[in-house]
Amino acid sequence: xxxxQHTAHPAPKLYWIVALILALVTALEVAASYIDAxxxxxxxxxxxxxxxKFGIVIAFFMHLKFxxxxxxxxxxxxxxxxxxxxxxxxxxxxxL
Amino acid sequence: xxAHSVADPIPADxxxxxxxxxxxxxxxxxxxxxxxxxxxxxxSTFLLYRNTxxxxxxxxxxxxxxxxxxxxxxxxxxxxxxxxxxxxxxxxIRQARIWLTGTALLGATFxxxxxxxxxxxxxxxxTMSTSPFGSSFYMLTGFHGAHVAIGVMMLTAMVILSTSGxxxxxxxxxxxxxxxxxxFVDIVWIVIFTIVYLLQV
Numbered sequence: 001x002x003x004x005q006h007t008a009h010p011a012p013k014l015y016w017i018v019a020l021i022l023a024l025v026t027a028l029e030v031a032a033s034y035i036d037a038x039x040x041x042x043x044x045x046x047x048x049x050x051x052x053k054f055g056i057v058i059a060f061f062m063h064l065k066f067x068x069x070x071x072x073x074x075x076x077x078x079x080x081x082x083x084x085x086x087x088x089x090x091x092x093x094x095x096l
Numbered sequence: 097x098x099a100h101s102v103a104d105p106i107p108a109d110x111x112x113x114x115x116x117x118x119x120x121x122x123x124x125x126x127x128x129x130x131x132x133x134x135x136x137x138x139x140s141t142f143l144l145y146r147n148t149x150x151x152x153x154x155x156x157x158x159x160x161x162x163x164x165x166x167x168x169x170x171x172x173x174x175x176x177x178x179x180x181x182x183x184x185x186x187x188x189i190r191q192a193r194i195w196l197t198g199t200a201l202l203g204a205t206f207x208x209x210x211x212x213x214x215x216x217x218x219x220x221x222x223t224m225s226t227s228p229f230g231s232s233f234y235m236l237t238g239f240h241g242a243h244v245a246i247g248v249m250m251l252t253a254m255v256i257l258s259t260s261g262x263x264x265x266x267x268x269x270x271x272x273x274x275x276x277x278x279x280f281v282d283i284v285w286i287v288i289f290t291i292v293y294l295l296q297v
Contacts, residue, residue: 012182019175023168030164033294043295050290054283061178062279068118071125078129082136089140 010060018060025053117269124273128280135284138236139291145228146296152226155296157217166209167289170244173202174282177275184271192271193258199278200251203244210241233292240288243281250274 029049032038038045059065064072146155180195214234224234254274257263263270 012179015175015178015182019172022171022174026164026167026171029290029294030160033160046290046294050286053286057174057279057283057286061174061282062276070122074122074125074129075132076129078132081129082133082140085133085136086140086143089137089144093144095144 010066014060018056022053022056025049025056120269120273124276128276131280131284135236135240135287138232138239139287142232142236142292145232148228150227150229152230153217153220153222154227154229157220157222158293158296159213159216160293162209162213163289163293166206166213167285169202169209170206170282170285173199173206174279176202177278181268181271181275184268189258189263193255196251196255196258196271200248200255203248203251203278207241207244207248210237210244214238236288236292240281240284243284247274247278247281250277 029046032042032045032049058075064075176195176198180192180199183189183191183195214237222230222233224231251274254263254271
């Protein structure tokens with residue numbers, strides 16, 4: 001019985017850089033939520049910044065960027081599957 | 097994670113057999129995909145009821161600065177988790193144990209912050225039964241907290257196993273699967289923090 005060799009993953013230095021970027025984006029999000037001038041674009045801005053953080057974590061920390069495409073498909077199926085669920089729920093309660 | 101998986105080596109692809117390593121990892125990704133639907137349903141419910149406070153307290157109770165600090169703690173726990181996995185792949189069990197312990201402690205810190213926050217909200221009059229807002233808020237953040245608690249327990253088990261010499265470098269998949277679960281808990285919080293806290297300010 002042999003042991004499976006994992007796909008090569010990034011070096012620790014890259015993880016520290018990714019963590020720094022995540023911290024900076026979080027700081028930007030919090031700052032943006034307090035700036036009144038950004039109110040008209042706040043929702044898309046915060047959703048965009050949240051999506052960036054989400055993407056960075058799944059790509060680098062969860063290794064989806066380096067792993068088998070099947071894993072990416074399975075996960076994204078769940079992520080995008082929740083969108084019609086959201087729409088159906090809002091329609092059910094006449095909130096859309 | 098079964099005792100069997102910890103005790104047995106990971107079989108690789110071979111004629112007539114199947115790849116247990118890939119099967120377990122695929123299973124974990126299917127589970128995480130289904131968890132997206134689970135949390136998606138609860139986030140949708142919160143959005144539906146976010147304005148129905150029934151004249152009780154609502155989002156004005158949120159302390160964004162405090163929750164930002166909690167979010168930072170959870171984000172950094174993802175860093176320590178990935179460093180633990182990396183150390184494990186380099187067969188540096190001692191280093192991996194240090195990072196795993198750090199991840200568990202950061203997770204416990206996040207949970208302590210959540211308990212403190214819930215206590216403050218209850219004292220301010222926001223309970224599960226106050227309003228649909230309260231119910232959906234506690235259900236969403238409470239389920240996330242339960243996931244964090246399960247993650248902390250799994251991390252603690254990993255640390256104990258490694259301390260007693262039962263977590264060898266050829267069992268790296270166990271650390272990877274716990275890591276995937278932990279990062280998932282982190283990304284769910286990224287969404288909750290944005291939608292529940294920041295967009296309500």
